[in-house]
Amino acid sequence: MDILIFVSYIALLSYSVNKFAGNQRHRWIHSGYITAFLLPILVFFLATRTVGTLTGDGIAGGVAGLGYAVATLICGFIFLYVGYTSKNVRDA
Numbered sequence: 001m002d003i004l005i006f007v008s009y010i011a012l013l014s015y016s017v018n019k020f021a022g023n024q025r026h027r028w029i030h031s032g033y034i035t036a037f038l039l040p041i042l043v044f045f046l047a048t049r050t051v052g053t054l055t056g057d058g059i060a061g062g063v064a065g066l067g068y069a070v071a072t073l074i075c076g077f078i079f080l081y082v083g084y085t086s087k088n089v090r091d092a
Helices: 004-019 025-055 058-085
Strands: none
Touching: 004 025, 004 058, 025 058
């Protein structure tokens, strides 16, 4: 069940950034910076708090939070890569 939540989280994050950024290069770059450097911290603490409260185990919450934070960080770096290397998007 957790893998389904994990995959749907990544899919929802990618879909929302794609719809927000569209064909504008600077939006991809800004979305990448926010996703890579701001969002993992929030996701880590939110997942740690939620999973730790639901299961009663702090270690499981920490591991789950770290997993989601690392996945968010990797997605952020991918968004930055797309923003900096895309040549066929408008730079408005």
